Amino acid sequence: MKAFTTLTALVAPLDRANIDTDAIIPKQFLKSIRRAGFGPYLFDEWRYLDRGEPEMDCTNRPLNKDFVLNQAKYQGAQILLTRENFGCGSSREHAPWALEDYGFRAIIAPSFADIFFNNCFKNGILPIVLPAETVDQLFKEVVDGYQLTIDLQAQTITTPSGQNIGFTVDENRRFRLMNGLDDIALSLQHADKIKTYETERAKRAPWLFKDA
Amino acid sequence: MAGKTLYDKLWDDHVVHTEDDGSCLIYIDRQLLHEVTSPQAFDGLRLSGRQPWRIARNLAVADHNVPTTDRDKGIADPVSRLQVETLENNCKEYGITEFDMADIRQGIVHVIGPEQGATLPGMTIVCGDSHTSTHGASAALAFGIGTSEVEHALATQCLVQKKAKNMLIRVNGKTGPGVTAKDIVLSIIGQIGTAGGNGYTIEFGGDAIWSLSMEGRMTVCNMAIEAGARAGLIAVDDITIDYYQGRPYAPKGDDWNMAVRYWQNLRSDSYSGDLFDKVIDIDAAGIKPQVSWGTSPEMVVAVDANVPDPAQEADPVKRQSIERALQYMGLQAGQKITDIKLDKVFIGSCTNSRIEDLRAAAAVIKGRKKAASVKQVLIVPGSGLIKQQAEAEGLDKIFTAADFEWRDPGCSMCLAMNADRLEAGEHCASTSNRNFEGRQGYGGRTHLVSPAMAAAAAIAGHFVNIAEDVA
DSSP: OOOOOEEEEEEEEEOOSSOBHHHHSOGGGGGOOSSSOOGGGTTHHHHBSSOOOTTOOOTTSOBOTTSGGGSGGGTTOOEEEEOTTBTBSOOOTHHHHHHHHHTOOEEEESOBOHHHHHHHHTTTOEEEEOOHHHHHHHHHHOOTTOEEEEETTTTEEEOTTOOEEEOOOOHHHHHHHHHTOOHHHHHHTTHHHHHHHHHHHHHHOGGGGSOO | OOOOOHHHHHHHTTEEEEOTTSOEEEEOSEEEEOTTTSHHHHHHHHHHTOOOSOGGGEEEEOOSSOOSSOGGGOOSSHHHHHHHHHHHHHHHHHTOEEEOTTSTTOBOHHHHHHHHTSSOTTOEEEESSGGGGGGGGGTOEEEEOOHHHHHHHHHHSEEEEOOOEEEEEEEESOOOTTOOHHHHHHHHHHHHOTTTTTTEEEEEESHHHHTSOHHHHHHHHHTTGGGTOSEEEOOOOHHHHHHHTTOTTSOOHHHHHHHHHHHTTOSOSOOSSTTOSEEEEEEGGGOOOEEEOSSSTTOEEETTSBOOOGGGOOOHHHHHHHHHHHHHHTOOTTOBGGGOBOSEEEEOTTTSOSHHHHHHHHHHHTTOOOOTTOOEEEEOOSBHHHHHHHHHTTHHHHHHHTTOEEOOSSSGGGTTOSSOOOOTTOEEEEOSSOOOTTTTSTTOEEEEOOHHHHHHHHHHSBOOOHHHHTO
16 A cells, blocks of 8 residues: 655545445445455546446547646646535445545545545545635635645644645554555454454353354 | 433443543453454454454354345356355354355344343443444444454454443334334434544433334344444333243343343433433324435435425535535435435344344235336345245235335445445435435435335335335
């Protein structure tokens, strides 16, 4: 996993609430058994005018010119600004995979769906929760070339006018993301505790331990 | 008074380790695997040279991509076929039990878990699928996870989690005629919204919940995620215990007796509300049969109501959502719900494909046929065993006599990863859980309803107030 420390990048504003993971990556693309290559199909039904199919070459597909990510001024954006409850619906990790593969490293919204929020941290994406009024302010400020600087260590966002906006991330998640750490290796450091737990639990609930 | 909620008890019983910031390593009693969200997890294991921590605590089944007709011919779509074969190969390589397409026990992962007793009260249960919340109906802490966490649970039998807050939704009193578990949960989502449960585990209680069958309870908990809560819960009672007795994977003999004693404590110490961070009270008698009109499960109204008018909405973000949804759905503000004409009907999914759901649908038909204007009605049972049971009861004959199609088990048109799907612009009365844009097929228009409502709509060709016309 890529570590996340600081990021200065262009912002793309996606002004919709309750964007679900079916919209982020439609189900036909979930048939892939790989982890990479979902970026061209990100927001497929909104981004293109035709119907997307797995493994399609997207270079010549007709674009929906009205969709924000198709506008020239937002090309290269790595920060997505959006509205409440982003990522609701399915648990598919293909959603953060697609966002990451497209190039997004941070998402700013007033709230996120829980599973999606959790999945972001496993894939080097920083989801930032800000008050709805602050998100509103950022939507109003986004103009051509609007960039934000995100500092995960300091937990601050700096706007082009020099305003500093604070945010918070759980200490454990922040540490893992800043260091790009493999969760499994960290958890396996507690292997002895897991075994002790199993021994204790088998006394209380033996029926759960008759299989192995 | 001091005491614990059901969620507190389940959580405390599974904590292996607590970090300084309060995040915990939680032990996982059961992982369910399916073909869509597991291949990259197995790849991760292989790349890191890790082995599953406890192989027997995993159970796998292919459900999302499997065809619901002509099973003997295999899977026509090569991409779907590869995904299903990948699951089979991974299970063989690691020695994980899998119910394959030819197995009578095959079905939707959230249907077969309880049916087999592979998911039990008091367990922590995870699956790479958001509708894992279904299993909370048995007082198990069950929630959906992403593929990285599937790999984590395989490798460590644990997950890193932060405890959610406690919410109690009390549905008090008795529901009226034509009102099912599906209507209760749709009505709840309509009230609290799709983000209403974010950050919470929701325990559902009150007489209207506790009087539901296990099937009905599963329908309610299934859609906790549609209210934003990763997990839904319902306390153990005699209905729960009776349901599990004799299930293939359920404990036997002395273990059964010991398990029952343990399970009987799986309820909140008080339902007065004091133990919960948030309490919502709902009057069951006020709930009518529900129909969703928009592109989010919170966009739902009673069948005797009208499609909402965005001009009446003060909040600009919500107004824009309503306008967008009406445009996508091809509906007019103020249109009567009972005037919406259906092109297709789908009865199935992890929400409503259990035997009780099929009985409810069959009861509505009463010897009638689907409306000529309805192109297709799919009945997709949740598992091979449910299909067998329904056939033993003669339900399949009732469906086929009504020109409904009687299919093999799987997720089918709930998310249209197999060949079952809507065409652009088609309206579908669906017993599934999500009415998102494109969910049931590119440009498809989904209306979420109960099995009784779906069957009644198939006969009439439009929605019907089943509280009055059928009951």
